[in-house]
Amino acid sequence: MRGGCAIGSSTIPNADHLPLYRLAQIYSRQGVVLDRFTLADWVGRAAFELRLVHDALTADLKQSTKLFMDETHAPVLDPGARRTKTGYFWALARDDRPWGGTVPPGVVFTYAPGRGVQYAERILQGFGGILQIDGYAGYNRLIAPGRIGPDIQLAHCWAHARRKLIEITRTGPAPIAEEGVTLIRDLYAIEAEIRGSTSATRLAARQERSAPILASLDHWLQYNWTCPGSVPVMWSGIFASSEIARIHFPSVESPTPRSDAT
Incomplete structure (x- = not known):
């Protein structure tokens, strides 16, 4: 029971954008009483255990010769401030299927507290190749003279x-x-x-x-x-x-x- 609920409490909020308090209400209607603090603890534990999967997928993607990258903002709880703050999920993706590629597609999301390109540099560390991006000027830092690391070629959208x-x-x-x-x-x-x-x-x-x-x-x-x-x-x-x-x-x-x- 606990394992199934833990999986659901980790998947549903992310896949369906459903807050934990609403998930607790859904369980309650089915006669299952779960405090949202318990659900939050399960989500945190699941995320900890999945770090190895996240790291392995990131490493696999960075072996590619071309990747896509984008960032999107997300509200994040700001304890004590009685409001949310803005965080960012950076997506790194590969999909070679449109041009007959045989490498399986994949995408990994990495949370960062800001949109500064230093977070992109950290995620891309070790990657060299073509990076498809939008028009965000911050990415120019990835091709700045004197930058240390494999060469990156920007492909704009x-x-x-x-x-x-x-x-x-x-x-x-x-x-x-x-x-x-x-x-x-x-x-x-x-x-x-x-x-x-x-x-x-x-x-x-x-x-x-x-x-x-x-x-x-x-x-x-x-x-x-x-x-x-x-x-x-x-x-x-x-x-x-x-x-x-x-x-x-x-x-x-x-x-x-x-x-x-x-």
Whole structure:
């Protein structure tokens, strides 16, 4: 009985985002009286025993040549403060199935009290390869000159670059932003078509079909950034929020908009 309840008290709060006091109420309706402090003790003991599994999974993932990383905030009890504080779960994931990889997928979550990139560095210690991330500028520390450790190459997310353009198109007529969205959509279509193919097939398709689209995107950025009639606020928002130029086109800087642009 205790073992089954302990497993449930550890799984349900995390899988279903159910607080322990509600779990205690559910047990109570079934005639099982369990104090939430007892449940909390079981969860803590289970977490302690699972540390070896967490460490082993983390080590296995870091043997990969490419990983995904992201962080999300979560409310954490702050004893004595009568409120919660903000903590973060850092996710490190691998999923090679979309391109025919044979390594099993996996994800590990590590709690940290903040979003500082020092926590990412600690989690990634020993990893070398491609790390896919969002536009959070803090990750740049992972590729800073003089950094000690295996080399990491950052691969930024197209969805984050596209999102700011989508937001602009929803505010009214925005032909420049719509053109950018269309070009990115064309890239998405190619990726959907070649997903699951061999690496050689994907490389050939990207060189033949995607490279010209990327060249068009590069031209679109450089031309529209400085052309008369562009809106400085729009471009500063794109560069600051989605960082399209810095992420995908290092040749495009973020200069002060032209004084004749409106």
